[in-house]
Amino acid sequence: MAKPVVRKPKKKSNPLAAAKVTEINYKDTALLRKFISDRGKIRARRVTGVTVQEQRLIAKAIKNAREMALLPYTTTGR
Secondary structure, eight states: OOOOOOOOOOOOOOHHHHTTOOOOOTTOHHHHGGGBOTTSOBOOHHHHTOOHHHHHHHHHHHHHHHHTTSSOOOOOOO
């Protein structure tokens, strides 16, 4: 009996490299909104396709932008 063919998942492209972003700034809300879900949560690294270091910088920038009232916090109402 032959083994089934195992397909490797396709590697996600880095959206920051595609947009030629060199610096992640909390003031750039248009860029940061790409990394936030519709409910206001920060998207996971495996979903967005960024590196570990970039994910840390993105999370920090989103938190700073929320503190400055540029981005909304998560919605907890049901």
